[in-house]
Each structure stands twice: as C-alpha cells, then as structure tokens.
Amino acid sequence: MGDPGREVSVPKGTPGVDPRAPMPPGSRSPKLLGGGVDGRRSVWVAVLSTILFFAVAAILIVRSPGWSSDAGVRQQFFDAAEFRYSLPKILDKFWRNVFIFCVAEVLVLAFALLLAVMRSLPGAVFTPLRVLSNAYTILFRGLPTILVIAILGFGMPALQLQGLPNSDIFWAIIALVLVYSAYVAEVYRAGIESIHPSQAAAARSLGLTRGQAMRHVILPQAVRRVVPPLMNDFIGLQKDSALVAFLGLTEGLRQAQIITANDFNFTPYVALALVYVVITVPQVLFVDWLVKRDQNRRQSGGVA
Amino acid sequence: MSDATLRVEGVQKRFGDLEVLRGVDLLVDDHEVVCLIGASGSGKSTLLRCIDLLEPIDAGRILIEGVDVTAAGVDHNAVRRSIGIVFQSFNLFPHMSVRRNVTLAPRKVLGLSEADAGERADELLSRFGLQDKSEEFPDRLSGGQQQRVAIVRALAMRPQLLLLDEVTSALDPVLVAEVLDAIRELAGQGMTMVIATHEMGFARDIASRVCFLNDGAIVEQGEPDQIFTKPTQPETRVFLDRIIAAGRM
Numbered sequence: 001m002g003d004p005g006r007e008v009s010v011p012k013g014t015p016g017v018d019p020r021a022p023m024p025p026g027s028r029s030p031k032l033l034g035g036g037v038d039g040r041r042s043v044w045v046a047v048l049s050t051i052l053f054f055a056v057a058a059i060l061i062v063r064s065p066g067w068s069s070d071a072g073v074r075q076q077f078f079d080a081a082e083f084r085y086s087l088p089k090i091l092d093k094f095w096r097n098v099f100i101f102c103v104a105e106v107l108v109l110a111f112a113l114l115l116a117v118m119r120s121l122p123g124a125v126f127t128p129l130r131v132l133s134n135a136y137t138i139l140f141r142g143l144p145t146i147l148v149i150a151i152l153g154f155g156m157p158a159l160q161l162q163g164l165p166n167s168d169i170f171w172a173i174i175a176l177v178l179v180y181s182a183y184v185a186e187v188y189r190a191g192i193e194s195i196h197p198s199q200a201a202a203a204r205s206l207g208l209t210r211g212q213a214m215r216h217v218i219l220p221q222a223v224r225r226v227v228p229p230l231m232n233d234f235i236g237l238q239k240d241s242a243l244v245a246f247l248g249l250t251e252g253l254r255q256a257q258i259i260t261a262n263d264f265n266f267t268p269y270v271a272l273a274l275v276y277v278v279i280t281v282p283q284v285l286f287v288d289w290l291v292k293r294d295q296n297r298r299q300s301g302g303v304a
Numbered sequence: 305m306s307d308a309t310l311r312v313e314g315v316q317k318r319f320g321d322l323e324v325l326r327g328v329d330l331l332v333d334d335h336e337v338v339c340l341i342g343a344s345g346s347g348k349s350t351l352l353r354c355i356d357l358l359e360p361i362d363a364g365r366i367l368i369e370g371v372d373v374t375a376a377g378v379d380h381n382a383v384r385r386s387i388g389i390v391f392q393s394f395n396l397f398p399h400m401s402v403r404r405n406v407t408l409a410p411r412k413v414l415g416l417s418e419a420d421a422g423e424r425a426d427e428l429l430s431r432f433g434l435q436d437k438s439e440e441f442p443d444r445l446s447g448g449q450q451q452r453v454a455i456v457r458a459l460a461m462r463p464q465l466l467l468l469d470e471v472t473s474a475l476d477p478v479l480v481a482e483v484l485d486a487i488r489e490l491a492g493q494g495m496t497m498v499i500a501t502h503e504m505g506f507a508r509d510i511a512s513r514v515c516f517l518n519d520g521a522i523v524e525q526g527e528p529d530q531i532f533t534k535p536t537q538p539e540t541r542v543f544l545d546r547i548i549a550a551g552r553m
Binding site for chain 1: 353356358381382384385387388389391393395396397398399408409412413457458461
C-alpha cells in the first residue's frame with residue numbers, strides 16, 4: 001500500500017532530516033542509473049563509474065595468473081570450439097527439462113490450489129483437512145528438494161508397485177510437484193486471505209454457496225494478485241529441474257557433465273548456464289514489470 | 305392468517321464480551337418500510353446482518369414469512385436468496401463488469417440462462433439510470449453509481465425483503481440524493497424494506513415506521529412524525545437533540 005505517512009525512525013539529532021517529509025513518488029528505492037536531484041549529471045557519473053568498474057574487473061580477471069596459462073580458465077571455461085560442439089548436444093537434452101518443468105508447473109497450479117482451498121475451509125468439521133494441508137506445507141517447505149528427488153526417484157521404483165510407472169522422469173516430476181506445491185499453496189493462501197471478507201459476505205448474501213463464492217468471487221481476485229510471486233516460484237522450479245540430474249537422468253545438466261568429463265573441459269557448464277539465463281531472465285524481468293505496474297496502479301488510486 | 309414478512313423475537317448477539325444486541329423484537333409487514341435510527345454502535349448493522357444470517361445469533365429467533373430461519377437444519381443459502389442486502393461500502397465485485405455483477409447470482413443461484421439473467425439485469429439497470437454503464441467495471445463508476453449497481457444486484461434476485469445498511473454513509477453529499485431517490489422509487493412500488501440510516505429527513509419522509517435503537521435494544525418505535533416530534537423516551541430525545549445540534553435534521 002502507498003503509505004506516505006509511514007513513520008521512519010531516524011536517530012535523534014540527525015541534522016536536516018525530517019522523517020515525515022513526503023518523498024517524491026518512485027524515489028523510495030535508488031534508481032538503477034544514478035538519479036537524484038541533478039539528474040543528467042548523475043546519469044553520466046553512473047555510466048562512467050559502471051564502465052570503469054567492469055573494465056577493472058575484466059582486467060583483473062584476464063590478467064590473473066590462471067586466466068590464459070596452459071589449461072587456464074579461458075581455455076577451460078570459454079573454449080569457443082567446445083562451446084559450438086556442446087551447445088546443440090545440451091539443448092537436445094534440455095528439452096527434457098522443459099518437459100519436466102512444464103508438466104510440473106501445471107500440476108503444481110492444481111495441487112497447490114487444492115491445498116490452499118483445503119486450508120481455508122471454515123468450521124470444526126474440516127479441522128482434519130486444515131491440519132493436513134498445514135502439516136504438508138510445513139513439512140515440504142522444510143525438506144531440501146534434492147532429497148525429495150533422491151528418495152522418490154530411487155525409492156519408489158525400487159518398491160515395484162503395481163500400476164505405478166517406474167520411469168525416473170515420472171518420479172522426478174512428482175518430487176518437484178510435491179515440493180513446489182507447498183510453496184505455491186502458501187502463495188495462494190496469502191492471496192485468498194488478502195481479499196476483504198466483505199467480498200465473501202456480498203457473495204453469500206446473494207445466496208451463493210461457500211464454494212460458489214470461492215470459485216466466482218474470491219479466487220479470481222486472489223489469483224490475479226499473486227501472479228508475480230507465483231511466477232517467482234515457477235522460475236525457481238525451472239532452475240531446480242537441473243537437480244533431476246542426480247537420478248542419472250540425462251537432461252541438460254547431466255549431458256553437460258558427461259561432455260565435461262569426456263573432454264576435460266568445463267565450457268559445457270557455461271553453455272548450459274547461458275541456456276538457463278536465456279529462459280529465466282525474460283521471466284524475471286516480466287515479474288519485475290508486473291510488480292511495478294501494480295505498484296503504480298495502487299499509488300494512482302486504482303483498484304489493484 | 306397472513307404471516308409477517310419478518311418477525312424478530314428476542315434476538316441477542318454478542319461479539320466476545322461485547323453485547324451488541326440485547327433482545328431485539330421487530331415486526332415488519334408486507335410493503336412496510338421500517339427505518340432503524342440510532343447512534344453508531346447501537347446495533348443497527350448487526351441486526352441487519354443477523355437477519356440476513358451473515359452472523360449467527362446467540363438467542364431468540366428470526367422468522368421470514370412465518371418460517372423460523374434460525375432453527376437448526378435450515379438452508380441458509382435458500383434464506384439469503386429471498387433477502388437482499390445492500391452494504392455501506394457497496395462491496396461490488398471489482399473483477400467483473402456491472403452486468404456480470406448483476407447477473408452472477410441469478411445465473412449461479414437461480415439457474416437462469418445467460419440471456420434471461422441479462423434481460424433481467426438490463427431492465428433493472430435502465431430503471432435505475434445505469435443502462436450505459438453495464439459494460440463498465442465498478443472502479444470506473446462514482447460512489448452513487450456503484451451503490452445503485454449494488455441495489456440493482458440485490459434486486460436481480462427478486463427478494464421478498466430488502467435490507468439497506470447505511471447505504472449513503474460512504475457517499476459524497478452530492479451523490480446521496482441519487483441513491484435516496486432510487487430507494488424512494490422502490491418504496492413507492494411496495495418493496496418491503498428495513499433501512500438502517502443516519503439520514504433523518506429521509507427516514508421521516510419514507511418510513512412507515514421508525515425504530516430507535518440504543519445500546520442493542522429498540523427503545524422506541526412508532527410513526528415517523530411521532531418519533532421525530534413527540535418522542536416519549538428520554539434516550540430518543542437525547543439522540544434527536546444531538547442530531548439537531550449537529551445540523552443533520
């Protein structure tokens with residue numbers, strides 16, 4: 001919420017600072033490119049200092065003893081020929097990651113919603129469901145993802161259960177869904193709880209059942225509000241799809257490992273990192289843009 | 305024998321230690337317009353919310369058309385279907401157009417088709433001068449328009465009883481009149497209403513009966529002229545004197 005009157009604690013005797021002085025809009029966090037009172041000059045200073053900083057950093061790295069010696073970092077991590085050789089092979093297997101996180105995201109959306117709605121059921125009768133949902137989110141937010149993947153991925157096929165697939169990709173997806181649903185359920189729940197009770201009262205007063213009020217009035221508003229944090233969790237899920245390599249499943253990371261081991265060269269890792277960056281960074285920027293848009297809307301008094 | 309539209313008998317309601325209603329009795333006949341007046345915190349809003357079963361009561365009973373709706377096993381949704389309520393803060397659904405706001409309950413609760421619900425909505429919207437707002441979203445409307453949409457939304461369910469909870473209290477003074485006119489029109493058409501209000505002139509003008517609530521009980525009720533000119537209870541007199549001193553009447 002825009003709270004311009006928010007109390008800021010400033011030590012007593014700080015000269016020339018009125019803690020309640022209104023801040024101009026948008027100045028709450030420092031701007032990326034300088035900013036401040038004398039705008040143009042500070043932009044130039046910002047550009048110059050940035051160039052200088054990265055130039056110095058680059059020189060330090062390139063001139064370090066381990067950079068261009070035999071089998072130095074340049075050759076080990078930034079070998080152009082190795083890059084051209086490994087990238088297509090990695091991309092070929094990276095499609096498995098894409099498959100894993102796409103399927104997992106759809107399942108997470110549904111399962112987490114179920115958990116969140118279970119959690120918000122009222123009345124004494126539903127206590128077991130509320131407790132179950134609560135315990136679930138607490139447990140799975142506390143477990144390292146890679147452990148869940150290992151336990152399910154190695155354990156479930158070993159059980160040789162009838163009717164359940166033994167493929168490691170299946171259990172890898174299940175493990176990711178179990179872990180990420182716990183986070184996303186909390187995101188949903190925050191969204192549901194952020195909708196004012198008067199909305200539910202209005203819906204119920206028209207004769208809608210509790211379920212109808214949830215479905216048509218509460219959830220559509222709640223989901224809209226939580227899109228940015230939801231996307232953040234999905235970006236995390238996409239990155240964690242690399243943990244599946246632990247099961248020996250040949251996806252992007254495992255493929256990079258194999259090429260690295262064969263060629264005694266780490267460039268495939270850099271190639272894979274680049275693939276992730278290309279996929280995730282646009283999403284990160286999109287989330288930031290969404291958050292900023294919502295902020296502006298709220299500040300201009302519109303309904304978020 | 306015809307049953308009263310609404311019969312409230314000895315209703316008590318407490319929030320924790322706070323006793324909000326201490327045994328309220330109220331009878332509302334068909335086509336009656338009953339205004340509830342009284343200071344903030346006297347229990348007007350709580351009484352309305354209890355009648356619409358939005359708050360469970362601690363003692364007493366509430367009968368609609370002779371049926372005890374506070375008895376165990378009564379389908380609350382069915383009861384709310386036949387009672388409309390309009391809130392002080394409009395409570396329109398911000399993610400839906402005006403038309404969707406109005407047609408949601410008729411479609412989902414009464415099972416009307418899209419076309420039938422739409423027709424009902426259009427008719428009501430134009431009756432309240434909102435025909436060109438039907439595709440707008442609530443945040444694009446003025447407070448007065450939003451409140452009229454809220455009234456239309458409640459009417460679209462064709463309620464037997466309409467409850468209005470300080471519907472003009474959140475409005476700019478210049479927007480109050482358009483909402484009051486809408487309510488006047490409803491009263492003229494014989495809508496049975498219970499209205500909690502701070503608009504004394506309006507209450508005097510429109511009510512068939514005025515009830516003065518003080519500290520969770522109806523202290524005095526009667527014809528508007530009698531209540532406003534010859535109140536018999538000292539609490540009523542004190543309240544009205546304060547209203548007059550504040551220039552609100």
